[in-house]
Amino acid sequence: MGVDKMMTTAQVETVPASMTTLATAPATDRGAAGGEGESSQAHIIAIGGAKGGIGKSLLAANLGVYLAANGNRTVLVDLDLGGANLHLFLGIWSLERKIDDFLEKRFAHLEELLLPTKYGPLLIGGGGGALGAANIHHARKLKLLRALRKLRADVIIIDLGGDTSFNMLDFYLAAQTGVVMTTMDPASYLDAYNFIKVGLMRRLNRIFGPESPYRLQKDERLASLVRDFVAEVGSGRRVASLVDRVAAEHPQGLQLLQRVISAYRPRTVINMPTGENDVAALAERLRKVSARMLSIEVDYLGELAYDDLIHQSTQKLVPHVARHPEGSLARFCERMVAGITPVTAAIDSPLALSA
Numbered sequence: 001m002g003v004d005k006m007m008t009t010a011q012v013e014t015v016p017a018s019m020t021t022l023a024t025a026p027a028t029d030r031g032a033a034g035g036e037g038e039s040s041q042a043h044i045i046a047i048g049g050a051k052g053g054i055g056k057s058l059l060a061a062n063l064g065v066y067l068a069a070n071g072n073r074t075v076l077v078d079l080d081l082g083g084a085n086l087h088l089f090l091g092i093w094s095l096e097r098k099i100d101d102f103l104e105k106r107f108a109h110l111e112e113l114l115l116p117t118k119y120g121p122l123l124i125g126g127g128g129g130a131l132g133a134a135n136i137h138h139a140r141k142l143k144l145l146r147a148l149r150k151l152r153a154d155v156i157i158i159d160l161g162g163d164t165s166f167n168m169l170d171f172y173l174a175a176q177t178g179v180v181m182t183t184m185d186p187a188s189y190l191d192a193y194n195f196i197k198v199g200l201m202r203r204l205n206r207i208f209g210p211e212s213p214y215r216l217q218k219d220e221r222l223a224s225l226v227r228d229f230v231a232e233v234g235s236g237r238r239v240a241s242l243v244d245r246v247a248a249e250h251p252q253g254l255q256l257l258q259r260v261i262s263a264y265r266p267r268t269v270i271n272m273p274t275g276e277n278d279v280a281a282l283a284e285r286l287r288k289v290s291a292r293m294l295s296i297e298v299d300y301l302g303e304l305a306y307d308d309l310i311h312q313s314t315q316k317l318v319p320h321v322a323r324h325p326e327g328s329l330a331r332f333c334e335r336m337v338a339g340i341t342p343v344t345a346a347i348d349s350p351l352a353l354s355a
């Protein structure tokens with residue numbers, strides 16, 4: 001069954017309108033992660049979170065198919081550098097070109113790596129694990145982020161690995177919309193919370209550290225206060241205590257700090273929940289602990305139930321949304337997109353972080 005089937009009147013009427021907003025909203029966080037270069041108008045969504053086969057690539061691929069079928073030029077990028085397999089979720093068994101070709105300078109332009117897929121989105125596939133995430137040269141990573149932002153697209157979806165290496169965090173921070181996935185296993189949601197936390201710490205270090213695009217980088221005492229806080233955050237210190245100290249000792253940096261914190265707004269997704277009450281309780285717990293410890297808002301985008309048909313689609317290497325345009329995953333993508341749009345619109349305007 002082709003994706004044309006997806007273009008039901010209902011979807012065409014409801015989804016593109018919200019996606020127009022998603023695609024063209026000003027880029028709040030662009031520059032906050034790296035501060036590099038000019039941007040295209042693409043809305044970047046990064047899907048990260050816990051490790052261990054929890055559905056990140058499944059969601060990335062199917063959200064891409066869903067958005068492409070609704071008229072968005074959509075590019076999927078596999079940045080799970082250590083364990084890339086997004087192509088399998090799009091029916092591609094082996095890749096002619098992949099991100100390694102850019103990272104190892106065999107291709108100068110990211111556009112040259114774009115591969116069409118049978119299901120709508122364009123794909124930049126990932127390497128076969130030869131190039132470990134830790135091995136990318138910093139300058140090449142910045143070049144990759146710059147090139148990503150310039151890709152001609154309405155939406156770019158980045159599939160991330162489940163680790164918290166600097167590379168992974170920087171890819172995550174390059175997105176306007178950062179999705180953090182988890183299941184209800186304690187190991188998984190602790191991972192997810194940790195991902196949220198270290199993502200914020202990485203952003204603070206980059207904004208206030210030596211790579212900062214802001215003039216406050218010259219304030220070495222403030223930079224070292226932030227650096228020390230980040231180094232000690234594992235010992236249970238709250239971000240509120242950093243805000244208090246900056247207010248008292250470096251008031252000139254307070255506004256930027258508050259803007260950085262409030263613009264960092266992860267969106268959680270719970271996959272394969274086990275009980276209705278429990279799932280709401282877990283979402284709430286993640287929200288509350290993030291507010292208490294990190295002083296940030298976390299938006300819950302909803303839960304995706306386990307579905308045997310999803311499993312079967314994966315086995316057949318066909319995106320579930322293409323096989324079942326009215327199925328549970330397509331409905332989830334629809335809700336997810338509707339949940340992202342108003343939040344993005346709300347945080348984009350007053351908190352623009354352009355240097």
Ligand SMILES: Nc1ncnc2c1ncn2[C@@H]1O[C@H](COP(=O)(O)OP(=O)(O)OP(=O)(O)O)[C@@H](O)[C@H]1O
Pocket residue numbers: 050051052053054055056057058059080083160161162271272304305306307308310311314
């Ligand atoms: N809601 C669901 N219903 C049925 N199967 C699911 C569901 N979510 C994920 N799966 C299946 O779980 C498996 C693992 O998913 P996936 O590869 O997307 O995880 P991942 O988080 O990307 O893993 P990794 O960290 O290794 O990259 C896949 O076979 C996928 O189809």
Ligand SMILES: [Mg+2]
Pocket residue numbers: 056057058080085159160161
């Ligand atoms: Mg994956």
